[in-house]
Amino acid sequence: MTTSKNGGSPWRAMGLVTLLGLDLAVCTLAGYFFGKWLGEKVGSVPLCTAAGVLLGLIIGVSNVIVLIKKVLEDSNG
Numbered sequence: 001m002t003t004s005k006n007g008g009s010p011w012r013a014m015g016l017v018t019l020l021g022l023d024l025a026v027c028t029l030a031g032y033f034f035g036k037w038l039g040e041k042v043g044s045v046p047l048c049t050a051a052g053v054l055l056g057l058i059i060g061v062s063n064v065i066v067l068i069k070k071v072l073e074d075s076n077g
Contacts, residue, residue, distance in 0.1 A: 008075060016071060023067070024060040031056020 035052015039045035 016067075020064050020067065023063050024057075027060030027063065028053060028056040031059070 031052040031054070032049060033052070035049040035055070036045060038052065039048030042048060
């Protein structure tokens with residue numbers, strides 16, 4: 001198998017991209033369901049659902065940033 005100069009492989013890159021997408025999707029969906037559940041308990045479903053999606057998206061983006069930083073640190077040595 002061929003590797004690039006920094007020791008990465010196309011399979012590693014593909015796995016990273018897949019992981020980033022899944023992380024973002026799972027966090028956003030978890031925020032949606034949590035917001036919907038909370039909205040049913042409180043009585044404000046649309047507002048809580050929107051807040052849950054936004055919170056899940058923020059958490060997902062922060063996870064993606066941390067993961068990318070870790071991968072870049074590992075590739076630099």
